[in-house]
Amino acid sequence: MVPMPSGKPPASPSPFRPFTPLDFQLVLLRRMADHNPDLVEDARHALGASIADMREANKRWQAMVRSPRSRSAASRYRSILGAPESVLTRKIGDLECEARLWPVPLWPDLRFEVLLAPNGAVWNEWLIRAPGIEGPPLRTLDDLTPWSCTVDEAARAFAPARPLQGSAPTRWGLAFTAPDGQGVRRECVAEFTWGLLQRVAVTG
Known part of the structure; x- marks a missing residue:
């Protein structure tokens, strides 16, 4: 930031x-x-x-x-944020979805992504890493600091991760295991807001 x-x-x-x-x-x-x-x-x-x-x-x-x-969520974002910086096609299962990305000055390496279903409905809205920008190395619990990574980055780094229902519409959770600073694997739950990591709790 x-x-x-x-x-x-x-x-x-x-x-x-x-x-x-x-x-x-x-x-x-x-x-x-x-x-x-x-x-x-x-x-x-x-x-x-x-x-x-x-x-x-x-x-x-x-x-x-x-x-x-x-107005619809898709129209609301365009009205507020202007034309998307980029529009990408993402495949989810057999469906091709449209991803609209906008820059967020507070986090220059991130983009706000709105994912649209084929019928134009908004499926998801959150922060992701900007295309072409490499995310931080995520190897241990020490790397999982607040605002350091996005949902998809944590899920890839500590696969297999299990998605959890968040406590509010803009919140997500992930359950996974990760090594601590001593190399001991711990069961963890990470909480995200608007797709950005907020905190990690060791549960086992």
Whole structure:
């Protein structure tokens, strides 16, 4: 994560003010604050935003998502984030799906991916490693630090991993075994928010 200039939201946001990519990053951070408040605070300062800005962005996001007149999820992301940086085809079983990717300035090596089913419905929405960017080496539990990797990276590094239901719609879990610093394999559960690692608990 690197600090960058980004146009701070107004101190008193208007409900008619456009929801911007900066607001969306604050929504991502709001969901991560339960697990890593210090990292979130640093990121919020890097964005030049206050706690009130983050709360307001999340409030407006929830209102958009829950509104009975809300546009489709795919349209909502395009409206907020603009045209995707890239559009890829991904195969899931026998189906070909469309993956739309957007940059996220807070995490330059990551992209926000929205995966669309053949009928246009959004199947998944989370952070992934940017195409062509090599992820971090993941060999032991010591490598699994907060925000260090994505769901798919952890699942590949410590296969076979078992997906677990998250505690909220934007959260995922993985159960797997991994060696600790002494080389002893431990049973673990990792928690992810918006696809980014938040914490790991040793369960056995």
